[in-house]
Amino acid sequence: MATKRAPAKHPVNKLELPPLVAERISCELSKWTGEIGRCHWCNELITGKRRRTWCSDACGRAWQREHIWRFARSAAKRRAKYRCTKPGCTAERRDCEVNHVQALNGLGYGPGCHHHSKADAHGGGLEVLCRAHHAEITAAQATARATARREAKEATKETTL
Numbered sequence: 415m416a417t418k419r420a421p422a423k424h425p426v427n428k429l430e431l432p433p434l435v436a437e438r439i440s441c442e443l444s445k446w447t448g449e450i451g452r453c454h455w456c457n458e459l460i461t462g463k464r465r466r467t468w469c470s471d472a473c474g475r476a477w478q479r480e481h482i483w484r485f486a487r488s489a490a491k492r493r494a495k496y497r498c499t500k501p502g503c504t505a506e507r508r509d510c511e512v513n514h515v516q517a518l519n520g521l522g523y524g525p526g527c528h529h530h531s532k533a534d535a536h537g538g539g540l541e542v543l544c545r546a547h548h549a550e551i552t553a554a555q556a557t558a559r560a561t562a563r564r565e566a567k568e569a570t571k572e573t574t575l
Contacts, residue, residue: 505544
């Protein structure tokens, strides 16, 4: 009995790009146009023998700081000097958490443009908040989601009657 092969993570058709590569091309911060042999961050020609994606470690780190959650989170905390950015907040230093300005509802941990330090068309934007302010904002977002679900459920009941 033959075993089934697992489906490919990205399209096998070579004309379609994997999602992360397509996002790198459309990223507002990256200068890369999609040309093979060029740096995915600054679009300079890659001259190193063993390099395929970045022309230098600096370009790789710059991309990581804007697209990978753990690097973007630490960069945001450093920029805010480990303090809450809400005006008048007196929370202890280092008692901070990083929040996506546009709510991602728990889906924002994979790499992508939603980790940009400043808000843009991809919905990026990170802010540093103390635990109390972060909990307050998260609770308000959860309430808004629950209200929207309830209204949608009531709307479907009305249309079925």
